[in-house]
Amino acid sequence: MGATTTLASAAGSLAAAAYFARKVLTPERKRPDDVELLEVRDDRLLLSATAETVVPGLYGLWLDGGRGHVRIGDLTGTDVADGTVERLVLGLDAGRLAPGGARFNGYHYAGTPDSDLGLPTEHVDVEGELGRLPAWVVPAREGRGSRWAVLVHGRGARRQEALRALPALHAAGWTSLVPTYRNDEDVPAGPDGRYNLGLSEWRDIESAVEYAVRSGAREILLVGWSMGGAITLQFLDRSPLADLVSRVVLDGPVIDWADVLDHHARMHHVPRPVGTLSRTMMGRPWGKRFVGVHESVDVAQTDWVRRADELRHSILLIHSADDEFVPVGPSRALAQHRPDLVHFEEWRVARHCKEWNTDPERWEQLVRDFAAN
Incomplete structure (x- = not known):
């Protein structure tokens, strides 16, 4: 009887962990009124x-x-x-x-750079490893030029998330490329239709950077919001094109997915052992079938506090102490570990990735100054 109860409990924990992992990794297609x-x-x-x-x-x-x-x-x-x-x-x-x-x-804007900001915009396609990825190109005033910013939106977000950054980058003389990536609406899904928390999405950003290079880019600035920050950090770690990147702006970024997943497990009253098992299942080959992923999602690779010594790019890191979705703790810790590279700007009041919304003048001045150096 005791053995049966133990097996049932283990099976229940496995099922709960798999469910939590799938919730984290599955794109939400329906956006209900709130x-x-x-x-x-x-x-x-x-x-x-x-x-x-x-x-x-x-x-x-x-x-x-x-x-x-x-x-x-x-x-x-x-x-x-x-x-x-x-x-x-x-x-x-x-x-x-x-x-x-x-x-x-939360983006404030809902259209395109030309319709909402009056910025001349080219609607282009980036050819990714999975197919066509629509993108916007907003040329600098003097034309496309050699300095390009690539803007990476967050999990479940749209390209419109990046619109808020375009005026500051345009004023600083950068051409901006705003791409889509796998599992966005109306673009190819990944092999499993799941988010990989940046561990595969970075390859689509590499394709976007390749497009910029073919178009004349010789210097790259990366901007990433939320999971877009995690994608950006994986690109910097894995892509040979990272040598072209001169600076990085991260807004409400995921610096450590384990910390974010722990936070959401607590919010949803998921027992700690189940949350830990969920992360283990994501990252182990034996767990792929339970979680439904094509590639293992090893969140340990996303811990940039632990990996801080590996960073080599100048970073403007913007994060609100009142971020309810991605806790600010790892961003603070990363800034403390690498004060030589990370310039940390902490907000108050703003919720997740809404620092610009609460103080656009401060946000735009910081980005203009950082981009102009």
């Missing part, structure tokens, strides 16, 4: 109060299942008793404003 637009008041909107909508700054709302979009500005009122907030309307990009469900947009 906020209620309660009332339209001329140049203001009344919204339900959520963890996102109560934070000051510049944001957006997807309307009508994603067919419409409105850019919203700072808070103009909060009613704690009613659970509502009022925010400024900065511009309606598509659709119509009417009460109903909406989805919060």
